Amino acid sequence: MNIEFLTFLRREIYRFMVLYKQTIVPALLSSLLYILVFGETLGNKIPKEYFATSYMSFIVPGLAMMSVITQSYQNSASSIMQAKYLRFIEDILIAPLSGLQVSLGYIIGGAMRGLICGWAILVMCIIMPNTDFNVDNWFLTMLYLLTVSWTFSAFGVIIGVIAKSWDEIGSFSNFIFMPMTFLGGVFYSLEMLPNWAQNISLINPIYWMISGLRYSTLSIEEISNVTSLVICLSFSTLFTIIASYLFKTGYKIKS
Amino acid sequence: MNAIEISSLKKTYDTGDEALKGIDLNIKKGSFFGLLGPNGAGKTTTIGILTGLVNKTSGNAKILGYDIINDFKLARKSIGLSPQEINLDVFFSIRQILLFQAGYYGVTQKLAEKRVDTILKKLDLYHKKDETSRHLSGGMKRRIQIAKSLVHDPPILILDEPTAGVDIELRHMLWDYLKELNNSGKTILLTTHYIEEAEKLCDEIAIINNGEIIKQGETKSIIKEVSLNTIEVEVDKPSNIKLSDDFDFSIIDNIIKIQTKEVNKEITKIIKEIEQTTTISNINIINSSLEDAFLKLTNK
Structure with a gap:
């Protein structure tokens, strides 16, 4: 790895670390509130047999994934948008960095933020009193967190490059990821849904991602864990190739 | 070998505007070269192509013999750009911006720290090193732009309107500094709206109009001839x-x-x-x- 790329990567990580009160803390706080409010209020009323664990533990992987998705996407999309808006993206475009290096710098930066948030939520839930949540397979868990944060960070790069306004970036988050996540089984098991709704859930990639993390943490396998991993890896690879191509050609960022 | 060689360079934007109509330009190593022209003549497009901000339509350009497309990493390492528009990162201190900038060009952290401090002192900005760009005056921001172009010690400097919007005292200070840099061996390509600036600093100039180079030569000869x-x-x-x-x-x-x-x-x-x-x-x-x-x- 050369100094040029490592410096850029350091800049991207340093950016969200410096702004941790805006980037890390709110994500942890909102997840904590979800867990406490939903877990405590609803959890006590739902029989444990439905989920093979307590309801509070059941929703943890979904909430961690929700945070990973939002944070990794927001990081790369807003970093690029800000750099475009204030024109300091030019410093990166004129630097001796290839399109692949620039896209990887943004992607890894965003993925790190997602990974940190996801990991911190899981750890927070393990050490929280009154929960029986635990991580059964840390290696697989980190692999899921990494591939999903990588996927959405790469998608954030694509949208960051293409978007003309902050509005467009927010729209993806509010109108696409948020519904897909909520309908991806964060708060319920697939078995609780009618057949038609189950079939719809199965075409939602976020459902597979959440299920994968639920398997790696709680060993609950509703659908194939291997397919979940393949989906995560496929999307992360596809979006990385597209993001890299955009920077290589300068689409929408070079005249 | 020339510092910059441009041949038959064309740029047509998606809107159909023909910004460059096949220009040829050779800039000698060590020269202080002025690229002059009215607004929209093609100056910034030319600089954009050389630095990688604009995709050329056709033609070739080389920086110290390195092709700007095939050897883009080596070509870009040879250039320091001070763009016309202020483009400072708002998240970090001035010193941090310059350290990152040096790193983007492969300068080690230790060397970068030494070099950044020297440049900040030279440009009378050292006392502002821990401030973010939001707290700087226009003249200070302009000096940071120039500092950014210098941190990796490139042999060629491209300065797009480096003194735009600065007061007379600062302009003269920058002129002296740019002359000093040129005397130390750096090739400087300057674009400016202040013709007096070009006359004072540049030993050679090219005048570009409507995407074409209409005159190129030694500054004194052009004045005398035209x-x-x-x-x-x-x-x-x-x-x-x-x-x-x-x-x-x-x-x-x-x-x-x-x-x-x-x-x-x-x-x-x-x-x-x-x-x-x-x-x-x-x-x-x-x-x-x-x-x-x-x-x-x-x-x-």
């Missing part, structure tokens, strides 16, 4: 004046304005002819400037 000096002769009775057709002259009140390329050669003849009819009370010689040449060449 523009005319003016001899103003104040007389007692201008109505009696008779000057031969050899001279291009006009009379305003009691001042005769004669335009000529060769002042020394013509002045004796002019005085002789005028004194035949009236008495001369004053003579004033106005030397032509690059501004005159620029205006003439760009038909402004």
Whole structure:
């Protein structure tokens, strides 16, 4: 790895670390509130047999994934948008960095933020009193967190490059990821849904991602864990190739 | 080998605007080169292509022999750019911005720290090193732009309007610094709207208009070749004046304005002819400037 790329990567990580009160803390706080409010209020009323664990533990992987998705996407999309808006993206475009290096710098930066948030939520839930949540397979868990944060960070790069306004970036988050996540089984098991709704859930990639993390943490396998991993890896690879191509050609960022 | 070689460079934007119509330009190593032209002439597009901000339509460009596409990493490492628009990162301190900038070009952290501090002191910005750009004046931001172009110690500097919007004192300070950098061996490509700046700093210039290079050469030669000096002769009775057709002259009140390329050669003849009819009370010689040449060449 050369100094040029490592410096850029350091800049991207340093950016969200410096702004941790805006980037890390709110994500942890909102997840904590979800867990406490939903877990405590609803959890006590739902029989444990439905989920093979307590309801509070059941929703943890979904909430961690929700945070990973939002944070990794927001990081790369807003970093690029800000750099475009204030024109300091030019410093990166004129630097001796290839399109692949620039896209990887943004992607890894965003993925790190997602990974940190996801990991911190899981750890927070393990050490929280009154929960029986635990991580059964840390290696697989980190692999899921990494591939999903990588996927959405790469998608954030694509949208960051293409978007003309902050509005467009927010729209993806509010109108696409948020519904897909909520309908991806964060708060319920697939078995609780009618057949038609189950079939719809199965075409939602976020459902597979959440299920994968639920398997790696709680060993609950509703659908194939291997397919979940393949989906995560496929999307992360596809979006990385597209993001890299955009920077290589300068689409929408070079005249 | 030239520092910058451009051949048949064309750029047509998606809108259909032909910004560059196949320009050729060679800039010698160590020269202080001025690229002048009115707004929209193609200056910033040329710089954009050289630095990688604009995709060329056709043609070639080389930086110290490195092709800007095939050897883009080596080409870009040889250039330091100070863009026309202020583009400072708002998240970090001035010092941190410059350290990152040096790192983007492969400078080690230790060397970068030393170099950044030296440049900040040289540009009288060291006391602001821990501030973010939001807290700096326009002149300070402009100096940071120049500092950014210098942190990796490139052999070629491309300065797009480096003194735009700065006060006279700072402009003179920057001129001295740029001269010093040029004397230390750096090749400088400058674009500016201040013709006086180009005349003072540049040993060679090219004038670009409507995407074409319409004149290139040594600054002094272009001034001499293109523009005319003016001899103003104040007389007692201008109505009696008779000057031969050899001279291009006009009379305003009691001042005769004669335009000529060769002042020394013509002045004796002019005085002789005028004194035949009236008495001369004053003579004033106005030397032509690059501004005159620029205006003439760009038909402004």
